[in-house]
Amino acid sequence: xxxxxxxxxxxxxxxxxxxxxxxxxxxxxxxxxxxxxxxxxxxxxxxxxxxxxxxxxxxxxxxxxxxxxxxxxxxxxxxxxxxxxxxxxxxxxxxxxxxxxxxxxxxxxxxxxxxxxxxxxxxxxxxxxxxxxxxxxxxxxxxxxxxxxxxxxxxxxxxxxxxxxxxxxxxxxxxxxxxxxxxxxxxxxxxxxxxxxxxxxxxxxxxxxxxxxxxxxxxxxxxxxxxxxxxxxxxxxxxxxxxxxxx
Ligand SMILES: C[S@@+](CC[C@H](N)C(=O)[O-])C[C@H]1O[C@@H](n2cnc3c(N)ncnc32)[C@H](O)[C@@H]1O
Numbered sequence: 001x002x003x004x005x006x007x008x009x010x011x012x013x014x015x016x017x018x019x020x021x022x023x024x025x026x027x028x029x030x031x032x033x034x035x036x037x038x039x040x041x042x043x044x045x046x047x048x049x050x051x052x053x054x055x056x057x058x059x060x061x062x063x064x065x066x067x068x069x070x071x072x073x074x075x076x077x078x079x080x081x082x083x084x085x086x087x088x089x090x091x092x093x094x095x096x097x098x099x100x101x102x103x104x105x106x107x108x109x110x111x112x113x114x115x116x117x118x119x120x121x122x123x124x125x126x127x128x129x130x131x132x133x134x135x136x137x138x139x140x141x142x143x144x145x146x147x148x149x150x151x152x153x154x155x156x157x158x159x160x161x162x163x164x165x166x167x168x169x170x171x172x173x174x175x176x177x178x179x180x181x182x183x184x185x186x187x188x189x190x191x192x193x194x195x196x197x198x199x200x201x202x203x204x205x206x207x208x209x210x211x212x213x214x215x216x217x218x219x220x221x222x223x224x225x226x227x228x229x230x231x232x233x234x235x236x237x238x239x240x241x242x243x244x245x246x247x
Contacts, residue, residue, distance in 0.1 A: 001031040001108070001159060003152060004074035006067065006117040008049065009145050010035030016149040019194030025162040026074035033152075034074065038062070041069035050118050060118040064125035067114065071129045074112045083109035087131050090115055090151070094133030099174035101134070102154035113151060171211075177229060179213035179222060213240050 005013045013035050020025060026033060039047050039078050043065055050060035071087065079085055086108045095101070105111060114121070114130065123188040126133075136147045156162050184195040198210045217240065220227040232240075 001106075002034065002077060002110045003005075003031060004034045004036060004077070004110070004111065004112045005115065005145075005148050005152075006036045006038055006070045006074060007145055007148070008038050008117050009115075009143065010037050012145045013148060015090065017152055021162065022153060022156050025156060025159070027161075028161070030159060030161050031156065032076075036070045036074055038066050038070045041066040041073070043173065062116060062118060062121040064122040064214075067121055067125045068129065071112065071114065071125075073096065077110060079110055085110040085112065087112040087129050088151070089130040089133045090127050090135070090147040091120070091133040092135050092138070092140050094135040096135050096137065096155065097151060099154070102151070103158050105151065106155040106158040113144070113148040115148050117143040134239070177226060178215045178219040179226070181211045181218060209239075216240055 003017075007013060014033070017023065025031060035152070039049055042049050043063060048063075050062050051064045053059070053061050075085070084107070086105070088105075088111065089111050090113060114126075134147070134151060136150045141147060160166070163169055170174060171180065184199065188195045188200060196210065198206050201207070213236075216230065216232070216236075219230070
């Protein structure tokens, strides 16, 4: 997988992606990161990449030409035969990122992420190059760099080999539409709070059932909107109600 990020602050992206788990995956060659400095394609020798908005308004807008040229540079890379390329503009107007979208993007051979700054980017170049727009939430950031890092982090976790074991992410929140069950580590008693007995029992079937029900209970408590989408059998309902005191 190849990820190209078009940005006015590429160091932010390189620093973030080069750290921790994503950094190790990068060193292991599980994906390649390329950052493209949009200012390298400025329209004059003073590095101009932005201008005033037609029609007035406060703030500057990134010009179409530097973004277009930076995108063309990213497209120079060869795709494997039948490979998929996707260009995404990070934007508060975009569809909100979720786990299903991260999984979809983890299958793309060449992902191009376009980070805006200032008031955003001239619409004409977006219409020409962006396949879609993605937001990381209903709030406005100063630039697309943080959003690009969030997208990259979320999708890389799902690329085979990035985490040591697929189990590590298959049980996580949102993978199967529910939140993760509570987890505990040693000591078994801390500040008078005990780890649930079943987790110390060594009985794998009971532990699995407890985790499944605890995940449903957490989802019901914290995200009733997600819980409503669960298809639960009558038996599961009874079990959940029966066990709810011990969870
Ligand atoms: C200050 S914002 C521009 C906001 C734009 N004027 C608007 O109201 O929609 C600058 C850049 O930050 C990025 N950005 C801001 N909020 C974002 C969000 N919630 N998700 C993804 N990218 C965001 C976009 O790339 C955007 O071009």
